Amino acid sequence: MISAGTLHVISTELTIGMFALSGVAFLLCLLEKGPDTKTSVAHWALIGGLAATPFAIITGVQAAPGEGIDNPLLANKLLLSMAATGLAIGLGIRWFTGAEINRIHSSIGMVTVGMILITAGMGGEFSRGETLLFFLPKDLVILFPIWASIVIMLCGLAMIGKSAIHRG
Amino acid sequence: MRVKVATVLLVLILSSTLSTANPGGEGDGIRSRDCAGSCHADSSSNGASTANITIQFQEHVYTGLLTEVTVTISDTETAYTSLIGVTLLINTNGAKDLPAYDGWEIVADHNGGTNNYVESTASSGNMEVSWTLRAPSTGTLTLYAAVQHGSPTGNIAMTGISSPFTIDVEPVPENLPRLETNWEPPATRELGEETTIILETTDVNSYLVEMRIGTQITPLEVTDDEFTIPAASKAGVVEWRAILSGEGPDQTTPWFRLIAEEPSWGVDETSLYMQGFAVLLLFAGMVLILPKSRKEETMKEYEQTSIVREMIDLSTPVASTGPPLPAGGLPPGWTMEQWEYYGHEYVDPNKGGLL
Numbered sequence: 001m002i003s004a005g006t007l008h009v010i011s012t013e014l015t016i017g018m019f020a021l022s023g024v025a026f027l028l029c030l031l032e033k034g035p036d037t038k039t040s041v042a043h044w045a046l047i048g049g050l051a052a053t054p055f056a057i058i059t060g061v062q063a064a065p066g067e068g069i070d071n072p073l074l075a076n077k078l079l080l081s082m083a084a085t086g087l088a089i090g091l092g093i094r095w096f097t098g099a100e101i102n103r104i105h106s107s108i109g110m111v112t113v114g115m116i117l118i119t120a121g122m123g124g125e126f127s128r129g130e131t132l133l134f135f136l137p138k139d140l141v142i143l144f145p146i147w148a149s150i151v152i153m154l155c156g157l158a159m160i161g162k163s164a165i166h167r168g
Numbered sequence: 169m170r171v172k173v174a175t176v177l178l179v180l181i182l183s184s185t186l187s188t189a190n191p192g193g194e195g196d197g198i199r200s201r202d203c204a205g206s207c208h209a210d211s212s213s214n215g216a217s218t219a220n221i222t223i224q225f226q227e228h229v230y231t232g233l234l235t236e237v238t239v240t241i242s243d244t245e246t247a248y249t250s251l252i253g254v255t256l257l258i259n260t261n262g263a264k265d266l267p268a269y270d271g272w273e274i275v276a277d278h279n280g281g282t283n284n285y286v287e288s289t290a291s292s293g294n295m296e297v298s299w300t301l302r303a304p305s306t307g308t309l310t311l312y313a314a315v316q317h318g319s320p321t322g323n324i325a326m327t328g329i330s331s332p333f334t335i336d337v338e339p340v341p342e343n344l345p346r347l348e349t350n351w352e353p354p355a356t357r358e359l360g361e362e363t364t365i366i367l368e369t370t371d372v373n374s375y376l377v378e379m380r381i382g383t384q385i386t387p388l389e390v391t392d393d394e395f396t397i398p399a400a401s402k403a404g405v406v407e408w409r410a411i412l413s414g415e416g417p418d419q420t421t422p423w424f425r426l427i428a429e430e431p432s433w434g435v436d437e438t439s440l441y442m443q444g445f446a447v448l449l450l451f452a453g454m455v456l457i458l459p460k461s462r463k464e465e466t467m468k469e470y471e472q473t474s475i476v477r478e479m480i481d482l483s484t485p486v487a488s489t490g491p492p493l494p495a496g497g498l499p500p501g502w503t504m505e506q507w508e509y510y511g512h513e514y515v516d517p518n519k520g521g522l523l
Contacts, residue, residue: 033169068437075435082444083451090455099460108455127195143435144443152446159453 004062011055016120018049023113030106042109043095049116050088053081060123073126075141077119084115086156193251196277199285201255201262201314201329217328219244219252219293219315225333226422229303230340232349234275236422237299239313239330244293247318254278254297255285255314260329267311271304280356280427290317300353300422303337310334345372345414353424358431363397371414380407380423400428491515 025042028034069075091109095101122138125131144152224238239254246252257265258272267274267284278286278297288297314329340346348368357363367375377388377395381404388395388408397406407423490508498507499514507514 069435069440070432072433072435075440078440078444079447082448086448086451086453087455089448090452093452093456094458094460097460099458104458129193129195141435143439144446146439146442149439149442149446152450153442156446156449156451156453159457160449163453163456 004059008056008059008063011052011059012120012123015049015052015056016117018045018052019113019116021045022049023110023117026106026109026113029101030103030110039095039101042101042106043092046088046109046112047092050085050092053085053116057081064126071126072139072141073122075143076138077122077126079141080115080122081119084112084119087112087115193249193253193287196279196281196283196286198266198283199255200265201257201260214327215319215324217244217315217317217326219317219328221313221315221328221330223311223313223330223333225335229335229337230344230346231303231306231337233303233340233346234353234422235301235303237301237311239297241290241295241297241313241315242293244290244295244315244317245320245326246290246293247320249318250290250293251287251317252290252295253285253287253316254295255316256299257284257312257314257329258310260312265312267301270309272309273302273304274299275302275352276300276355276425278425280425280429298423298425300424306337306339308334308336341416343371343414343416345375345412345416345419346370347410347412347421354426355424356427356429357400359401359403359428360399361428362399363426364394365397365408366394367410369393369412371416372412373414375413376411378409378411380409397426403428403430 022042022045025034025038025045028038029042064074069078087108091105091112094105099105118133118136121131121133125133125138220242222240224240226235229235237256239256241252241254244252256267256274258267258270259265274282274284277283277299278288284299286297288295310332312330312332314327316325316327319326346369348370351368354363354365367377369375375390377390379386379388379397388397397408400406405428406426408426409423410421412419412421490504490511491514493507493511494515498504502514
């Protein structure tokens with residue numbers, strides 16, 4: 001029987017590896033260097049990382065001691081990973097619909113990867129109590145009321161809808 | 169450029185230090201001795217700890233009753249964190265070595281949990297950790313204490329294990345004043361919270377309760393089998409024990425540790441999940457709303473080919489470059505294009521034409 005902790009290590013390494021590869025490829029896109037395949041590598045690795053992320057989250061929740069989200073690090077991990085997932089989904093759709101991979105697109109790709117790596121780093125701090133990102137205010141959780149979340153959600157949907165019309 | 173990148177990578181690699189330990193520890197848990205890569209590097213790369221490890225038990229250990237085991241560690245050369253991990257084990261095999269395999273139940277560990285592996289900070293290389301255990305059925309059993317810690321140079325994980333400690337678990341004598349078999353002491357509480365404890369006992373006529381903070385021991389007042397431990401103003405540990413009297417010989421319980429902690433952190437999970445989903449949609453929308461392609465729009469702006477073609481078709485008659493057409497028009501089977509190129513041959517037979 002494999003413990004949730006071991007499965008979490010496997011799924012996390014898979015996720016982080018793919019995102020790291022994507023980050024390097026996005027860097028090459030930004031610098032306009034390297035082989036022509038860098039764009040495909042950046043996006044396919046990003047999509048692979050996205051696909052592996054749910055496994056990392058589920059096993060992480062099962063492996064965490066205690067019940068529920070009882071630590072500000074876990075809350076910030078959730079918010080940061082959701083934000084990065086949103087960026088990654090946006091980048092993937094943009095690429096699939098044939099958008100130009102310009103510097104803005106590549107920069108957002110690198111920011112996405114950076115957010116995922118910070119999320120992983122926070123997991124290390126949660127389990128081992130040590131981090132290189134000690135300067136980040138990870139104990140501070142900015143929590144909106146539900147109505148504010150609904151407003152943000154509607155704004156997001158409106159932007160997605162508008163972009164769909166432009167693409168249509 | 170490639171040389172510069174390679175140089176930077178090489179400098180980064182060469183500037184890193186080799187370390188096989190986790191100086192920040194791994195956190196308490198239920199672990200075998202040979203935790204290998206899960207908490208340190210491969211066990212074959214570990215160094216031998218210089219720590220002296222001793223185990224102390226109460227004089228009598230009765231089956232099914234609570235008892236205390238204290239592990240004393242001294243002369244340890246730790247990493248800069250002074251963190252030492254201590255594991256309570258039943259053998260040195262590295263597998264099937266948890267106390268539970270011999271029937272021991274860990275009621276409370278040194279840090280208020282129920283783990284056989286705990287981490288704590290040593291002072292000048294010395295440390296003492298204790299567990300409250302419920303003894304298994306009668307017999308002669310063995311316990312070991314193992315340590316894991318970093319080294320002063322930080323480049324290797326150190327491990328060590330004590331000599332075996334043998335315990336005779338005795339049957340409970342008749343009329344022995346004791347705590348109820350299923351009774352368990354509280355292990356943790358929040359700051360600023362008084363703790364009222366109701367003791368459940370068997371064959372006990374009266375008892376005294378003592379509280380210990382550091383080395384200072386204070387008696388506590390017992391009323392109707394209840395006593396109260398005062399609230400703690402800062403995080404720390406108080407210990408207490410009961411001296412039970414009855415028809416049988418007096419019994420003293422182990423020192424039970426009561427750990428005062430900061431109030432646990434909580435959050436409305438519904439709000440958090442909704443905010444997470446909202447953030448996902450917002451960020452996805454922000455990316456999708458970016459212009460699809462400036463280059464493409466610029467191309468569209470200057471793409472006037474069709475208009476130019478229309479203008480040419482309407483305003484400029486196509487000049488014929490061939491000879492004048494015969495009176496009857498184009499010969500049968502000829503096109504205008506053929507006439508332009510080969511019409512002169514049709515008109516002049518000396519040049520291969522037909523007329």
